Amino acid sequence: MSLQVIVSVGSMNNIISFNKVSGILVCEAGCILENLISFLDNQGFIMPLDLGAKGSCQIGGNVSTNAGGLRLVRYGSLHGNVLGVEAVLANGDVLDMLGTLRKDNTGYDLKHLFIGSEGSLGIVTKVSILTPPKLSSVNIAFLACKDYSSCQKLLMEAKRKLGEILSAFEFLDNQAMNLVLHHLDGVRNPLPASMHSFYVLIETTGSDESYDREKLEAFLLSSMEGGLISDGVLAQDINQASSFWRIREGVPEALMKAGAVYKYDLSLPVEKMYNLVDDMRVRLGNLAKVVGFGHLGDGNLHLNISAPQYDDTILEQIEPYVYEWTFKHRGSISAEHGLGLMKANKIHYSKSPETVQIMASIKKLLDPNGILNPYKVLPH
Amino acid sequence: MSLQVIVSVGSMNNIISFNKVSGILVCEAGCILENLISFLDNQGFIMPLDLGAKGSCQIGGNVSTNAGGLRLVRYGSLHGNVLGVEAVLANGDVLDMLGTLRKDNTGYDLKHLFIGSEGSLGIVTKVSILTPPKLSSVNIAFLACKDYSSCQKLLMEAKRKLGEILSAFEFLDNQAMNLVLHHLDGVRNPLPASMHSFYVLIETTGSDESYDREKLEAFLLSSMEGGLISDGVLAQDINQASSFWRIREGVPEALMKAGAVYKYDLSLPVEKMYNLVDDMRVRLGNLAKVVGFGHLGDGNLHLNISAPQYDDTILEQIEPYVYEWTFKHRGSISAEHGLGLMKANKIHYSKSPETVQIMASIKKLLDPNGILNPYKVLPH
Structure with missing residues (x-):
């Protein structure tokens, strides 16, 4: 029997500072995205990210999963907007990378390792982020x-x-x-x-x-x-x-109400993106409805397949075909949602073996006992 | 006697592809920045970075040093604009991270380790970059x-x-x-x-x-x-x-013509930035001219101190004072130019010991024999 611990940063929900000249916000990881949006609105600024889940998601989780969302086409990804993080490592060390500077070329920019690594290298506890002025x-x-x-x-x-x-x-x-x-x-x-x-x-x-x-x-x-x-x-x-x-x-809500749904969050070259939806319709025929929508401006397709109920015959028609198709067109099998548990073993469709090998070495370096978010992100 | 090898990627100067729908350019590392700017101009796009040295600098070097420059206030840093790199590691492995996607959350985003690490973790050989449309x-x-x-x-x-x-x-x-x-x-x-x-x-x-x-x-x-x-x-x-x-x-050219010059490239909170120039004038009195200019929109001060000739009395008044001042205000002692040889031992003014320790571990992981750009970036 193995003991598992769930860590919540929900009560770390203070705004630490906000600078109106630079637009730089520093806050704790448990701040709810919507609360930050409201706070900034009063100051005449906005968050550079916005997503459907804003009422419940926390900024620490947004950063840890490199959340994309609706404003990415304008303001770019969190790798560009996050200026600093504080993270707690597996051994308990607090890593202070909480810079508030737009430019800082002193050594390797380690914060990027914690943006999008889904908590598997450390737990993000504080965030510093550049916020754009609110335009009316x-x-x-x-x-x-x-x-x-x-x-x-x-x-x-x-x-x-x-x-x-x-x-x-x-x-x-x-x-x-x-x-x-x-x-x-x-x-x-x-x-x-x-x-x-x-x-x-x-x-x-x-x-x-x-x-x-x-x-x-x-x-x-x-x-x-x-x-x-x-x-x-x-x-x-x-x-x-x-x-x-x-x-x-x-x-997404309509799809949930319609029955079973198989969801894929893919990045593909814009000009080929919808071919996958067409191909999938041909493969599935009358078995299921194939739905395509998403962030066209970012090349991000949400391919969703809706059926009355979950059915292995349908799944076999979808996977690994959808991953192979994405691999063939040098796409990403997880554009903005992360690999998590379900896709950890599928990373090789989007990343080369040498790259995955180095990811594993970095995981081992920072979390030698594999205690942080185990079984996720990297292949078992 | 130790043998040193200088690697030039100057003849790797081909544009590999350009996609007019997405604005994504893929090219080899030896492309001169100005040539890329001209190429894109014909396509109705621009590079998201521009700097004085554009006529001679290469995109691989721009990425390796995380060059800032004149357009950062609008388009953000290379961590946001570079979508992928190919890098050759110390052991000769070619690491293919040459994605052309705006969104890709499959595992750790390792390309960021090669942006701004000054060639000390690998040699960047190809670059994929998002370019904005040219506005008239x-x-x-x-x-x-x-x-x-x-x-x-x-x-x-x-x-x-x-x-x-x-x-x-x-x-x-x-x-x-x-x-x-x-x-x-x-x-x-x-x-x-x-x-x-x-x-x-x-x-x-x-x-x-x-x-x-x-x-x-x-x-x-x-x-x-x-x-x-x-x-x-x-x-x-x-x-x-x-x-x-x-x-x-x-x-900078006028300063070179005026005599000896001590140059500092600092990031500081905008509201405190110019206090350093004032303080330095008080310290130096008639010994030297203190000049302040730079990218105010990014909080990046170029503090330059001009004297008839180099003089240790002057240097002692400047250093370590300028670094200590920057440390006290949580600034960066190298905003956009990198640490190189001269500032490698000064990294602790801008980064915590724990962070530098992890940088050193990553250096050891990727370049165990320390053959890539030795003596640079990290303290000896």
């Missing part, structure tokens, strides 16, 4: 595209024409839309005239309401004229904006 | 402030009011300005009416020429009215813009 003008458009190629071209155009104000570029296919409309109360299709193959949510964030809106309107007009979008609507108020986000963020 | 509208203002406190307030205001278009916030003090005016041919003061205590260069980059210019003009007007700036001028054409940058970028 947010606009959201909900659009329809006739095919995936149009979604891609729209992304390229949005990057160029919306440039510095683009803050989200999300997509869902019509299977995902159908599920949301069918299973979530009070959700309706903002483009009800006909069903389209793909839906795209574009958000802009800037500092000038009238100018930003004009810019987005001009972009939508030219995209409509160029045939990239078939239909579209711009949110007229904050309630409509929330209802657009509700559709995109509601997909 | 660039505006530059050259401003005067009466004191350092005004420079700081101006930075806060610029972050909020210029928001998403702010792309550089640089400063120099009047000592630096005097040196540039005195030692560099063809440079003249854009604000000649009187000498001011501080000069600030603000650059904006956006996608709409007339709007961006209006925005910057409105910002300058309100800052002038609020007393934050005493004088200012907006570049009217590309030549004038270059002449403004020439002043800021010309400071």
Whole structure:
């Protein structure tokens, strides 16, 4: 019998400092993300990450899992935004890497080992993070595209024409839309005239309401004229904006309500991303519904397969095919959710044996007895 | 007698791929930064880093030293922008971490160990990097402030009011300005009416020429009215813009021409940064000129001390005082230039003993015989 200990940092939930000149926040690991968002809102700043689970997730966990989320396309990953961490090692040593500097080239930047290593090298106890100023003008458009190629071209155009104000570029296919409309109360299709193959949510964030809106309107007009979008609507108020986000963020919930679901969180080259959804539909035929949605702007596909109940026949059609497909296209089998227990043995689909070997050596160096988050991340 | 080998990757200078949808560039380590900038310019993209040495420095070196430079305030550090590297280890193993994905949470993100470790853990041979779209509208203002406190307030205001278009916030003090005016041919003061205590260069980059210019003009007007700036001028054409940058970028060259120079590249909390310059002036009196300039937007001070010739009396007044001062304020003794040979033994001013110990263990793990860039980075 082996004893297992669960460590909670939930009561370490103090904000240690906030500097309004630099925008640098230092806090304890147990701070709930949403509380940090509220705190910063009062100071005129925002967190560089936002995700559906913000009401319960803690910043220490966000950092330990290198959480991605909705603002990554604009503000980049936590490896760029986290300036420092304090971590407790397996032997009890407290490692003070809690810098509050944007630039620091003194030796190896060890904090990156603790960002995304899922607690397996140390327990993150404090975090220092660079927060951007809050910009007052947010606009959201909900659009329809006739095919995936149009979604891609729209992304390229949005990057160029919306440039510095683009803050989200999300997509869902019509299977995902159908599920949301069918299973979530009070959700309706903002483009009800006909069903389209793909839906795209574009958000802009800037500092000038009238100018930003004009810019987005001009972009939508030219995209409509160029045939990239078939239909579209711009949110007229904050309630409509929330209802657009509700559709995109509601997909996982709708899938849960629809029955059994096999979930894959993949990074793939944008131009090939949706081919996997098509291929999977061919493989599964009538056995299950294949749903594709996610953060198109980051090349991050959430491939979800929905069936009345869990069934080994279905699973055999999906795995290892989905991993092999991802490997073939040099993708990542875990874009933003981490490997955890279920995918630890599948790391070789995304990382070379030499790289995994060095990860194991570093694990052994920092946690020789393997007591931190055992059986996770690295292959057994 | 010990044999030393110098490895050049200068002939590994091919661009391997560029993806116009994602903006991801993959190239060999020997590519000259300026060549990459030109290549991307033709594709409608830019490199997320730019520095004075671009005509000769190589991307592999930029990554290995985690180069900062002029665009960091907008696009962040290389830890955020570099998506992958290939590195050759001390034992000859080629470590393939050359991902081209914005998100990849499969195991420890080892590439960060090679960013900024100055070649001491492996030789970077290929790089994959996320490049932002080129935005067509660039505006530059050259401003005067009466004191350092005004420079700081101006930075806060610029972050909020210029928001998403702010792309550089640089400063120099009047000592630096005097040196540039005195030692560099063809440079003249854009604000000649009187000498001011501080000069600030603000650059904006956006996608709409007339709007961006209006925005910057409105910002300058309100800052002038609020007393934050005493004088200012907006570049009217590309030549004038270059002449403004020439002043800021010309400071190191002017210092070289002025005689001996003691150079320190420090990160400090913005609000305390200039106190060090003042303190140093008090310590040195008439012995030497103390010059402060740098990337104010990043909290990065270049403290340079200029004297007719090198003199141990001067050095004793500077060191270890400057390091102790930086330590006391939790700054970095090497913000963007790395520790190299000269500062390897000074790492403890910026990093805790436990952290340095782990760095040494990782060095031993990856380079047990200490053959890669010996005597550098870590204390002897």
